[in-house]
Each structure stands twice: as structure tokens, then as C-alpha cells.
Amino acid sequence: MKWKNKRDGFALYEAVIALMVTIMTLGILQQSLLLLKSIQNTTFRDQLRWHITQEKLQADLKDSQIVSYDSSKIIFINPKDNKKRVIETYRNGNNDYTLRIRFADQRGQEPIMTNLRKIKIEKFPNLVMITTVNSNKQTSEMYLTFADGN
Structure with missing residues (x-):
């Protein structure tokens, strides 16, 4: 073979x-x-919610003037109705924070963003920067402009 x-x-x-x-x-x-x-x-829904929130706040605050501010709240006056409003952080009982808007005379509130781990508010000449950390430890920044440079 x-x-x-x-x-x-x-x-x-x-x-x-x-x-x-x-x-x-x-x-x-x-x-x-x-x-x-x-x-x-990191769902698209969360990103969409963030952008809609920023657009809604910017539309509400476009012509407003800042009265006072610190790292946890901003008090502003809306020229349409001449009422003071507050954007502030609110701590829930379970270490979560909520970003909310309310009238300065303590009447009513509207939660803007919930289930946040950290919220920081900073003010520059006519710009407000709101920095948040969500439950997935992702940091986001929201920039809002006001009418005045206070």
C-alpha cells in the first residue's frame, strides 16, 4: 500500500x-x-426626563430675577405674577433628595426630579448650575439663565 x-x-x-x-x-x-x-x-427615558425638566424650568425662569440663593435653594420672582418662588433641595427620609419648586410663602410644591443622591446649586452672574447625582451614581448638570446679573 x-x-x-x-x-x-x-x-x-x-x-x-x-x-x-x-x-x-x-x-x-x-x-x-x-x-x-x-x-x-441608563435608560433613554431618564435622559429624556432630564432634558424636558431643563426646558420646562428654563421657560418658567426665562424672565425671572433672583432674590437670594445658597447651595440648596434659589429664590426668584416671576414678573408675570410678581410672586416669589423657590427651587430647592428636599431630603426624604431614606437619604434620597428631591429637587422641587414651591411658592416662597410655603404654599404648594411641585417635585421636579426625585430619587437623587446629591444636589448642588451654584450661581454665577446670570447663570444657575444645578448638579445632581442619581441612584446609579451618574452626575448631570443643568444650566439655567435668569434675566438679571445679581
């Missing part, structure tokens, strides 16, 4: 290369699944 020079199977190095490609593919798939989980934690 005559021996053939051609082989009918895989050589060892071909099997090792196929195994390496399989392992790399599984590694990429695992990273993709972790990324997908991270994306689900």
Missing part, C-alpha cells in the same frame, strides 16, 4: 487556532452583554 502525502483531518495547530478564535469570540460576546446591561441602567 502506498502512503498519501495529503491529510484528511486537522493538524494540531489548526485546532489551536480554531480554539483561540472561539475564546476571543466568547470574550467579545461577554463584554457586549456587560455593555448592554450598563445601557439598560
